[in-house]
Amino acid sequence: MVDWVRLRLDVDAFDEREFEPCADQARESGVRFASLAELGDTEAHRRALYELNKECSADIPERGEFHTYDEYVARRLDVPTFDPAGVILALRDGEWIGMSATSLHPADGSAFSEMTGVRAPYRGxxxxxxxxxxxxxxxxxxxxxxxxxxxxxxxxxAIAMNRRLGFADFEP
Structure with a gap:
């Protein structure tokens, strides 16, 4: 059984100024960011998101077999916590090269980082x-x-990146 590293960020206390140059640098290199809501939560975009998520998830240790498309939609998209505005995509020349998917959990005022990943040729x-x-x-x-x-x-x-952003260990 895996002893997961559980991290949490206090969004109210987060100061984004240190990290804004990352977004500026990406834009200067021709990368733009858009949410799934902005692009349109369509069947074609859901399939593209699935393929991107599947590819980026392959590097997660002990990930195992990725969901089928129908399982992915049922477990990740057709659920009350899904908001297409919470799926942020990095695009370059029309290609989806990275993603960050976040679900909202209003009952406890939290959000969950479902997946953040970038295709291998665009890493670093x-x-x-x-x-x-x-x-x-x-x-x-x-x-x-x-x-x-x-x-x-x-x-x-992934752990190092989140800790750099200010995420801290916690017990749920």
Whole structure:
């Protein structure tokens, strides 16, 4: 059994100024950011999101077999916590190259970072940080205080990125 690393960010206390250059740098290199709500929550976009999520998830330690498309829609999209505005996409020349998906949980005022990932050829450009910054803005605009993320303990890059943003260990 995996002993997950549980991290939480106090969105109200988060100061984004240090991380804004990541988003600026991405835009200067031709990357733009848009939510699934802005692009349209269509069947074609859901399939593209599924393929991107599947590809980016392949690097998660002990991930196992990824959901089928129908399972993905049932577990991630056709649920009350899904908001297409919480799916932030990084696009370059029309290609979806990265994503950050965040679900909202109004009962406890939290949000959950479902997945943040970037396609392998585009890694190392601080796009994950920029995507997470957009996700934090989404959570703040939705009026939620906490953004929670769970990581496999061997997913060192994701854990380090979240800790750099100010996420701290917590027990639910």
């Amino acid at each position: 450009r601080r796009l994950s940080l920029a995507l997470k910054l957009h996700a934090i803005r989404f959570v703040r605009a939705a009026g939620h205080r906490w953004l929670v993320a769970y990581h496999h303990p061997r997913n060192a890059a």
